Every structure is written in C-alpha cells, then in structure tokens.
Amino acid sequence: MEEDVIRAEKLNKVFSIKGKKPLTALNGLSLSVKKGELTAVIGPDGAGKTTLMRLIAGLMNPTSGSLTVLGMDSVKDAEEIQSRISYMPQKFGLYEDLTVQENLDLYADLHGVPQEKRPERFGKLLDMMGLAPFTGRFAGKLSGGMKQKLGLACTLVRSPDLLLLDEPTVGVDPLSRRELWKILKTFVKEEHLSIFVSTAYMNEAEMCSHVFVLHKGNLLADGTPEDLCRIADGRCYNVLPEEGVPTRILQAHLIDETKLIVDAVPRGGTVHFIMEKGVDEIPYLKRHHLEPTPVPAKLEDGFMTLLRKAEGHEAPPEEAEDVLDRGGRPSSEVNIVVKNLVKKFGDFTAVSNTSFEVHKGEIFGLLGPNGAGKTTTFKMLCGLLPETSGFLSVAGVDLRKARTQARANIGYVAQKFSLYSHMSVLDNLKFFGGIYGVPKGRLSERIRELCQEFDLEDVLDRLAEDLPGGYKQRLSMAAALLHEPQILFLDEPTSGIDPLARRNFWRRITTLAARGTTIIITTHFMEEAEYCDRFMIQDNGILLAIGSPSEIREELGQPGADMDRIFIEIVERSRKEGEKS
Incomplete structure (x- = not known):
C-alpha cells in the first residue's frame, strides 16, 4: 500500500x-x-x-x-x-x-x-x-x-x-x-x-x-496507546503506605506477591499496582488494613502485563522475613558529610557552595538537567575528582586527607558499562575481587553469594560483551559489591534498560538499603526519585531543592504530581527567577 x-x-x-x-x-x-x-x-x-x-x-x-x-x-x-x-x-x-x-x-x-x-x-x-x-x-x-x-x-x-x-x-x-x-x-x-x-x-x-x-x-x-491501555483495564490500583513507611518498602512487598500481582511501582506518593485477573485479596494489604483505590490503566500497565505474561516473574529475593520492615528507614548515623562544596574548571563554576548529609542505609538521589553539575558532585563524592574548596567526608574519612582509604569503603557502578568485555562473567568477578583486595578464601564464597543474588549462575562462562543490557547491569552491580562496601554509588544505572529490568534492579536496591548499605544514585528516570528517601535537584551547579518526595511535593503544593512534572517545575521556576535577576 x-x-x-x-x-x-x-x-x-x-x-x-x-x-x-x-x-x-x-x-x-x-x-x-x-x-x-x-x-x-x-x-x-x-x-x-x-x-x-x-x-x-x-x-x-x-x-x-x-x-x-x-x-x-x-x-x-x-x-x-x-x-x-x-x-x-x-x-x-x-x-x-x-x-x-x-x-x-x-x-x-x-x-x-x-x-x-x-x-x-x-x-x-x-x-x-x-x-x-x-x-x-x-x-x-x-x-x-x-x-x-x-x-x-x-x-x-x-x-x-x-x-x-x-x-x-x-x-x-x-x-x-x-x-x-x-x-x-x-x-x-x-x-x-x-x-x-x-x-x-x-x-x-x-x-x-x-x-x-x-x-x-x-x-x-x-x-493505539488506548488499545494497549485496555490490556490492563479494570486491574490497576493505587494504595498509600502506612504512615512513615517508604513507598519502596510497600512496593517490594507487593511485587514479591508474584502469583497475585503483575506489577507494582511507586508513583505520585502511592504504590501503583496491577492485579492478576480475579484476585481481590492480597495478604500484605489485608494484614496492614490498606485500602487500594481503582485507577485507569496507562500504556505502561498494558506493556508490563504483556511482558509478565511473556517472561514470567523473577523469583523474589530470599531474605529474612522482616528485612524490609527492619530496614525501611535510614539510621541516624551519618555516612556522608558535604559542606560548602565548590568545584571550578578555570572560570566555570560547575558546583557552587553545596551542603548536605546522607545517612547510613539511605537512598539519596542526585537529580538535575544535563550539565547541571550532578555528575561533577557525584565524582567528587566518589573520590574521582578533587574539590576546589569545601569539606567532604565519606564513611567517616576526610576525602582531602585520605582519598584511598575512603575508596575502600565504596562501590561504584559507572554510567557506561565499564567491565572487561572480552573476559567472562566469572573472570571479571575474580579480577575485580583482586583489585578490591578481597581475601582469596572469601572471594569464591562472595562470588557465589552475588551470582545467586543477581541471577548470574547461568551466564558465568559468557563473555561480558555478549550479555544483554540488563545482565551487564547486574554484573556491574555484583562487581561493585564484592568487597561489601558501606556506600554504593550508582551513575545512571538504569539508562537505556526497559521497565521490567528497572523493576528487578530496584527490588535489589531496596534489599541492599534495608541491610544498611547507603546508596547514592543519579538518574534521568524521574519516577526513580520515588524510591529515594531524599533527593536533591541541581541546575547550573546550584542546589535548588532537597528533601523527601512527599516534602518536595508539599512545598510545591502538588501532593499527587508525578516526578517529571515536579522536576520540570522546580528547574523552570529557578531559571525564570535567574532571568529576572
């Protein structure tokens, strides 16, 4: 035709x-x-x-x-x-x-x-x-x-x-x-x-x-998008977590109900989920007396329903019954201290007088438009870039005085796949275990634990370059965690991977944080800010906002807004004020 x-x-x-x-x-x-x-x-x-x-x-x-x-x-x-x-x-x-x-x-x-x-x-x-x-x-x-x-x-x-x-x-x-x-x-x-x-x-x-x-x-x-929405018609709900419970904890409980729930994702301060047809009783919701509200399906709901049918569910992670509930909130212990941080490249100020703290077991997001200064901030926190002025302490170590010592306490997953493409999955893990100084006796045990946790047992002999994107990301995560770091830095770890792989990724991050690992993440998927305990938004090197998703919504007077809208409003408002002044 x-x-x-x-x-x-x-x-x-x-x-x-x-x-x-x-x-x-x-x-x-x-x-x-x-x-x-x-x-x-x-x-x-x-x-x-x-x-x-x-x-x-x-x-x-x-x-x-x-x-x-x-x-x-x-x-x-x-x-x-x-x-x-x-x-x-x-x-x-x-x-x-x-x-x-x-x-x-x-x-x-x-x-x-x-x-x-x-x-x-x-x-x-x-x-x-x-x-x-x-x-x-x-x-x-x-x-x-x-x-x-x-x-x-x-x-x-x-x-x-x-x-x-x-x-x-x-x-x-x-x-x-x-x-x-x-x-x-x-x-x-x-x-x-x-x-x-x-x-x-x-x-x-x-x-x-x-x-x-x-x-x-x-x-x-x-x-049409409307046709694909109809695939999940009548099966979509939103539910509010109990007071003080992060949405990611409720989401993790729901997504683990693999026979009852097709998909669950934090959205607009609630958890949005899709039920299997004919299921109207979900144990966790009954136990905590949570009342879900029916909502219209979106294209993503139809897409996730199709994918789950085609791929099935990943088995939920094996963990102690109460690990999610025990680790739902960060501790009072401070893992990262940033005071009056400045980074200049010649006459250009990439980061301007930024201060914040991050607690043990907290998921903390660095957000901002391209060129906002978040990657520069991220690299300074990792010890990859020296600050021009200000104070930085990571895992109790002053980065200006003991950069190498601080790095021993952190794991780092780069934005671009940075492992050795022509080496097998197993050889990559052995190599990075050696770099991180994991004792030989402990290394084989640690590789076995991580391969089980990240479902890598079946691909140990495959070359890293032959892995699909989702598997490459899992391998990067496993390599970064070999030495059991206190703090994990993730630089746009979900860039270019599909919603199903993103769900599986965040389910693992939720468990890591619940066990006490501090997570610092940059992302361009604003929906992922919903998983953070707190996040900050930068633009032109300046800190524009910092707080929990609910605090920032409240500040803007938009209680149910999605994170894309919140992000755009904060950045545009700041730029307009900058133009006036």
Whole structure:
C-alpha cells in the first residue's frame, strides 16, 4: 500500500555466531507503519528493536521474509531507500572537535544539500532545537540534551520521507526530552514527516499514533496507546503506605506477591499496582488494613502485563522475613558529610557552595538537567575528582586527607558499562575481587553469594560483551559489591534498560538499603526519585531543592504530581527567577 512507509511480511533475521548456536533477532515479524504518523516500537532488552531499525535503514539484509520501505525492496533498492530516509542510531556520530555549525555543514555536504537551501533549513533547525546562540560552540562542550538535539538537527539537514530514531532520549533529562518530542511532533504536523522511533520511556510511546510491542523478535501486540491501555483495564490500583513507611518498602512487598500481582511501582506518593485477573485479596494489604483505590490503566500497565505474561516473574529475593520492615528507614548515623562544596574548571563554576548529609542505609538521589553539575558532585563524592574548596567526608574519612582509604569503603557502578568485555562473567568477578583486595578464601564464597543474588549462575562462562543490557547491569552491580562496601554509588544505572529490568534492579536496591548499605544514585528516570528517601535537584551547579518526595511535593503544593512534572517545575521556576535577576 502507498500509505505504508514500512511493511514487513514474515521477516526473519538470524545471526550466526562462531562456536555458538545461531541467534534469532527477529522471528516471522509482520507489521505495517502508516505514512505521516509518529509510530513507536517498544520492548525489553534483546527484543529486536535495533535490528529492525538497521534492516529498515538498509544497513543489513534479512535472513528471510520481505521488507519494503517507501514502497521499495529493502535489499534490491537499499541505496535508493538510504537517499530518501534519515537514521539516528543510539550512538550518533557527532564530531566533538567541530562546532555546531561545522557539524551541520558536514552532514549537509554528506547528504548533498544544495548551498542555496541551507540558510533557510539551518535557520529553522537551529531555532527549533534552541541551538541558534551556540553555533560557534564545539559539539564536545554541549550538554547531553543539546548533543541529542544537534544529532537530530544533523539527521534532518534534508527533509526525508522517513525518519528512524533509535532511543533518541536515553540519558537525557525530562526537560530536554519534552523539548525533543515537541520538535518531533512539529515536524509531523508541519512537514507531514513519517517517524518510526524506539523508546524505553512509556510516556513517550503514549504520544505516538501507533505502538508496536516486541519481545525476543516476536510481535506481542500493536495498536493505539488506548488499545494497549485496555490490556490492563479494570486491574490497576493505587494504595498509600502506612504512615512513615517508604513507598519502596510497600512496593517490594507487593511485587514479591508474584502469583497475585503483575506489577507494582511507586508513583505520585502511592504504590501503583496491577492485579492478576480475579484476585481481590492480597495478604500484605489485608494484614496492614490498606485500602487500594481503582485507577485507569496507562500504556505502561498494558506493556508490563504483556511482558509478565511473556517472561514470567523473577523469583523474589530470599531474605529474612522482616528485612524490609527492619530496614525501611535510614539510621541516624551519618555516612556522608558535604559542606560548602565548590568545584571550578578555570572560570566555570560547575558546583557552587553545596551542603548536605546522607545517612547510613539511605537512598539519596542526585537529580538535575544535563550539565547541571550532578555528575561533577557525584565524582567528587566518589573520590574521582578533587574539590576546589569545601569539606567532604565519606564513611567517616576526610576525602582531602585520605582519598584511598575512603575508596575502600565504596562501590561504584559507572554510567557506561565499564567491565572487561572480552573476559567472562566469572573472570571479571575474580579480577575485580583482586583489585578490591578481597581475601582469596572469601572471594569464591562472595562470588557465589552475588551470582545467586543477581541471577548470574547461568551466564558465568559468557563473555561480558555478549550479555544483554540488563545482565551487564547486574554484573556491574555484583562487581561493585564484592568487597561489601558501606556506600554504593550508582551513575545512571538504569539508562537505556526497559521497565521490567528497572523493576528487578530496584527490588535489589531496596534489599541492599534495608541491610544498611547507603546508596547514592543519579538518574534521568524521574519516577526513580520515588524510591529515594531524599533527593536533591541541581541546575547550573546550584542546589535548588532537597528533601523527601512527599516534602518536595508539599512545598510545591502538588501532593499527587508525578516526578517529571515536579522536576520540570522546580528547574523552570529557578531559571525564570535567574532571568529576572
């Protein structure tokens, strides 16, 4: 059909891996994408989303089946297709040592954009992306959100018939994400552009006309966002925890009821959960006399219902009956002290006079837009970056005087997978155990404990590079915990992983905190602030807000607001006040 910009019929893609059984990335996939619409594909790690994108872009050939793009055969007409589409992969190739303008010029040259058409096109793109004042800035000096917008501008230097975007907002803050999606919707409306996008954010998928759900190369479901919401109709509830009980503790109790509960997640100061059909008695809620309230289903509820059906539940962690209730609140013991912290890079102040404390067993979040100073703060707390002035004490050790001693008490999980890709899971754990100085007699026992806790027993012989994203993250966590640190630093640990993997990750973090480990985390998934005992929001190096989720909602007079909204309001309010002064 002319109206279909993409049409797949029984599409298969199998990868041959030397010495291993073939990997089926797409399995008999049939779908069609309409012209002039914003269409999303969602699914967990290993679903086949990126493989599908690369096939559509003509960067690889299918094993069997047929794929037409803009009415042309994806294999025979690959060059013609590529001349009419634009594709922005997850790692888009900006030239960091070129300016914004030079990047645009280079991509215009590559795409053969005539000189006379460039001023008007560049002007529109720079204006829409908010990059007009920064044309002379090097791409490497842009914040993460601005880099993504420049990547999109470079992708759109010509007006394509089809735009492919592979997770364009991973690692981007809510403010920049909102701006990016506003731009996409404008292009659909004004230029009737057809956009096919993969995303890990369900609220982004909700903005699309049609959504495809992939799982292990199969199409689980597709339809409008409203169609996918209906999958969980009549099964969604919100429940308030008892006074003084963190929402993550209630969520953990509910999510462990694997026969009764499909999904549970902290949301808006409550715990939102989906029941299995026909179940109306949940032991924990009855025991604590908690009354759930029925609420409408969201797209994420339909997605989680489909995934749980396809994947089943992970077994809940084995732990003492009362570990969650015992460890639900941080202790009075202070693990981290920050006083008047300042970090300057030449004339630029990245962190300005920041003070706070973090308690033992507390989950403490560092939030802020791209370029806000949170990563700089994070690195100073870890001992990876010296402060310009101020005082920092971690696990009772003054970082200025005894940085090495302080590091012995901390574990660190980097934003980008930082283990050894060409080593097996077991060899990575042995290597990092040696680096952390874990005694040999204790190391094998510790590896066994962590492999059981993080479900790594079945992948011990696999190379780290061959693991799906969720497993890589588990391996990073296990390696960081080998020496049983008092404090665990997590730098955007859930960036780019799907909601199911995020639930499993946070269930483990809840247990760690309950056992007394202090957790410091940076994240761009604002919903994850709900798991924190307290969090702080920074922008332009300045501390804007600090407190528990309920305290910050109360301060803004928005008791049930979601964290994206809270975050955007605090940052925008501060920026407006800054403009006035």
